[in-house]
Amino acid sequence: MPGTTRAIIHLDLDAFYAGVEILENPELAGKPVLIGGHPEGRGVVAAASYAAREYGVRSAMPMSRALVLCPEAVILPSRFSVYGDYSRRVMAILREATPLFEQMSIDEAYLDVTEQVSDWEDAVELAHQLQRRVREEIGLSASLGVASNKLIAKIASDHDKPGGLTVVPPGQEQSFLEPLPVRVLWGVGPVMAGNLAKLGVTTVGDLARLPEEDLRRRFGKHGAGLARRAR
Known part of the structure; x- marks a missing residue:
């Protein structure tokens, strides 16, 4: 892409742990799903599906409190090795797009695609392609942000969850924020x-x-x- 403007994509998998469990157990779709420890101990919520979040349940909340807010929640134990496998498959797709790839956690990454695109519209189309590939090849929902720097791209990816793609063109950062x-x-x-x-x-x-x-x-x-x- 000509000029000094960077094209940065931030991808964040939506409710990742819960998304994996729902993918492997389709009967859970639309139900409030909680991942974490048993409520009778000192278990906490490691992740919550969007259906559970509608009841006010959040990550790191005591599981006992989460069940008060959402008594009908389905509680599942964490399966970190399974989540890791899905994460590696997603990140492999992203690495194909650019060598300037930075994985921030099990469910999010930055991509600098400045050298892979000819203009801003190409960067946005590449983001759409990556989102589609993650959905179609892996089966998971992701939200993406496209901007000229990492800070704005990350904020943008959180702007329209789940499954959104928010674009902040160069020069519009302040009006977006x-x-x-x-x-x-x-x-x-x-x-x-x-x-x-x-x-x-x-x-x-x-x-x-x-x-x-x-x-x-x-x-x-x-x-x-x-x-x-x-x-």
């Missing part, structure tokens, strides 16, 4: 989000409008980093 909740930024957890809310900051746009010096004074180096990511 501005209305989003500030917690989409790396480094903004519940505590920081609460501190920012006290300043009237609830969106990335709100944060971008605060002077960097104010953020640095209140939150130190972390505040300066937030200011840069918001812009």
